[in-house]
Amino acid sequence: MILKKMCRQWGVLIHSHWTLKPTSVATWLSNVLFYSDSSVIKKGKATPLQERRMIDRFRLWAKGGDGGNGCWSYQRSRKDRHGIPDGGNGGRGGDVYLECSSALWDFSNLQHHLNAKRGSNGISKNMIGTRGSDKVALVPVGTVIHLVSGELPTLVKNGSIASLDPWEIPISAEDSPSPTEEISQHKDDKANLPNILGVRDVSCSNYEIKESSSPSHVLSRDHLIGCKEVKREQYDRNEIEKQEDQWWEDDNVLWIDDNNEVANEAQFELADGLQHSVAELTEPGQRILIARGGDGGLGNATLSKDTKYRQFMKPKGASKSRTLEDDELFSLIAGKLGSETVLILEMKSIADIGLIGMPNAGKSTLLGAVSRAKPAVGHYAFTTLRPNLGSLHLDDFSVSVADIPGLIKGAHENRGLGHAFLRHIERTKVLVYVVDLAATLDGKSFMPWEQLRDLVLELEHYKVGLSKRPSLIVANKIDERGAIDVYGELKTRVHGVPIFPVCAVLGEGVPELKEGLRKLIQGNETGCLELSNIVID
Numbered sequence: 238m239i240l241k242k243m244c245r246q247w248g249v250l251i252h253s254h255w256t257l258k259p260t261s262v263a264t265w266l267s268n269v270l271f272y273s274d275s276s277v278i279k280k281g282k283a284t285p286l287q288e289r290r291m292i293d294r295f296r297l298w299a300k301g302g303d304g305g306n307g308c309w310s311y312q313r314s315r316k317d318r319h320g321i322p323d324g325g326n327g328g329r330g331g332d333v334y335l336e337c338s339s340a341l342w343d344f345s346n347l348q349h350h351l352n353a354k355r356g357s358n359g360i361s362k363n364m365i366g367t368r369g370s371d372k373v374a375l376v377p378v379g380t381v382i383h384l385v386s387g388e389l390p391t392l393v394k395n396g397s398i399a400s401l402d403p404w405e406i407p408i409s410a411e412d413s414p415s416p417t418e419e420i421s422q423h424k425d426d427k428a429n430l431p432n433i434l435g436v437r438d439v440s441c442s443n444y445e446i447k448e449s450s451s452p453s454h455v456l457s458r459d460h461l462i463g464c465k466e467v468k469r470e471q472y473d474r475n476e477i478e479k480q481e482d483q484w485w486e487d488d489n490v491l492w493i494d495d496n497n498e499v500a501n502e503a504q505f506e507l508a509d510g511l512q513h514s515v516a517e518l519t520e521p522g523q524r525i526l527i528a529r530g531g532d533g534g535l536g537n538a539t540l541s542k543d544t545k546y547r548q549f550m551k552p553k554g555a556s557k558s559r560t561l562e563d564d565e566l567f568s569l570i571a572g573k574l575g576s577e578t579v580l581i582l583e584m585k586s587i588a589d590i591g592l593i594g595m596p597n598a599g600k601s602t603l604l605g606a607v608s609r610a611k612p613a614v615g616h617y618a619f620t621t622l623r624p625n626l627g628s629l630h631l632d633d634f635s636v637s638v639a640d641i642p643g644l645i646k647g648a649h650e651n652r653g654l655g656h657a658f659l660r661h662i663e664r665t666k667v668l669v670y671v672v673d674l675a676a677t678l679d680g681k682s683f684m685p686w687e688q689l690r691d692l693v694l695e696l697e698h699y700k701v702g703l704s705k706r707p708s709l710i711v712a713n714k715i716d717e718r719g720a721i722d723v724y725g726e727l728k729t730r731v732h733g734v735p736i737f738p739v740c741a742v743l744g745e746g747v748p749e750l751k752e753g754l755r756k757l758i759q760g761n762e763t764g765c766l767e768l769s770n771i772v773i774d
């Protein structure tokens with residue numbers, strides 16, 4: 238009864254005819270009292286950011302959808318038993334796009350294979366097949382694209398591509414007859430395209446296609462012959478599967494095996510024929526076309542308009558002398574293959590200010606002190622495994638601050654995930670060196686000026702000139718005993734950049750630091766930290 242009363246007082250409804258067994262109540266109470274600890278509650282799907290490793294390099298294989306096949310049909314009537322060709326063209330395959338989104342941090346949501354949908358086949362009554370749907374994959378802001386194979390990605394205007402006409406018009410292949418170079422044409426300027434839906438209206442033998450970006454060129458019907466080489470049966474499936482296996486093997490070695498960091502980096506740098514930084518996505522909403530869909534094959538209605546093929550379009554029996562070779566015919570009506578691209582995506586954080594320092598220097602604590610960000614803070618090195626971003630509000634404007642994970646000596650040789658961390662510094666405008674004044678007080682670590690020398694060396698070894706940008710120094714943990722003396726010595730040993738004594742935990746010295754950052758961002762202070770300005774014994 239007492240338990241029942243307690244339950245009622247706590248707002249727990251217990252039906253009067255329930256018989257409460259003391260054991261079950263005890264279990265329930267113990268669950269409520271002892272297991273309400275958040276650490277015991279099962280974690281949801283979204284693991285906290287610092288608990289999973291950042292995937293900031295990613296190998297991607299993209300394929301545009303194949304075009305649908307053209308239709309071969311005849312409209313017969315009582316008066317015309319042979320009929321007139323009325324097979325529609327196949328629909329165009331979908332394209333593959335990468336879209337920049339500020340909602341993402343890394344490539345963990347991305348799939349290694351991206352395939353757009355195939356266009357549907359043409360239908361009789363001269364009906365064109367529908368266009369295959371596009372595949373759009375989201376990538377974080379600051380994604381840099383390196384091309385392994387395939388065509389160069391094309392930047393598409395910001396905004397939705399939903400406005401694209403689903404009835405994409407299939408056209409003939411490009412000048413090059415090679416199937417590998419078979420790239421479908423842009424059809425942005427529809428006014429210049431013949432109305433193929435109403436193929437009956439096309440009397441000319443030349444299409445004039447004007448592209449907004451490239452000079453206009455004329456494709457003649459003769460180029461249709463070029464399609465001959467794009468044949469499904471010639472497309473060696475085994476070869477492709479072999480290549481895919483190979484690719485997966487490469488992929489495993491290069492990127493998936495987490496324990497093989499250094500080998501991965503080395504192989505990335507040595508990757509054959511890799512074209513570095515062919516494109517980058519820096520603003521949310523930007524889209525890049527990475528694989529084009531193939532054009533649809535031509536239906537016999539379209540072909541019958543061409544004098545060259547007209548005689549072959551007649552139904553069997555009506556054709557006079559020779560018939561079109563099967564291969565040739567197949568190449569005309571088969572949908573063209575979508576293009577394939579292999580890319581390596583790399584993420585470089587974009588922030589106005591980069592906080593860099595040795596592990597445990599207090600960078601994350603400082604980020605929390607200057608912004609509203611709540612990064613994980615721990616009294617052990619490498620608490621931060623991915624850059625944390627925060628927004629620093631100065632009176633009339635705000636800037637973004639990135640807390641870069643701790644760098645150690647040899648980071649430029651990829652020690653301690655050095656490359657992964659150094660990469661993010663490339664995009665910052667201003668550098669803030671955070672040094673730990675208390676590091677040497679226990680005799681285990683380096684003096685602050687030694688920390689600074691090592692940091693500058695690591696930056697310069699990774700990329701020459703990386704340290705040459707407006708900088709300041711934060712002398713952190715000024716509250717620790719003996720730190721003031723170390724700070725005094727630091728000022729005598731390091732010149733050329735402002736030094737701010739700060740206690741990030743208590744927020745002391747933070748207003749002065751913000752003022753210093755404002756000057757740096759506005760360009761009033763431009764000094765960068767040089768090795769020659771650091772005095773070491």
Ligand SMILES: Nc1nc2c(ncn2[C@@H]2O[C@H](COP(=O)(O)OP(=O)(O)OP(=O)(O)O)[C@@H](O)[C@H]2O)c(=O)[nH]1
Pocket residue numbers: 594595596597598599600601602603613614615616617618619620621622641642643644713714715716717739740741742743
């Ligand atoms: N006494 C004192 N301790 C501080 C101060 N700032 C940070 N710390 C402590 O230093 C330790 C490391 O702080 P973090 O902010 O995680 O350091 P970090 O540089 O981000 O470390 P990594 O994640 O390894 O790069 C924590 O135990 C903090 O509480 C400070 O101003 N004074």
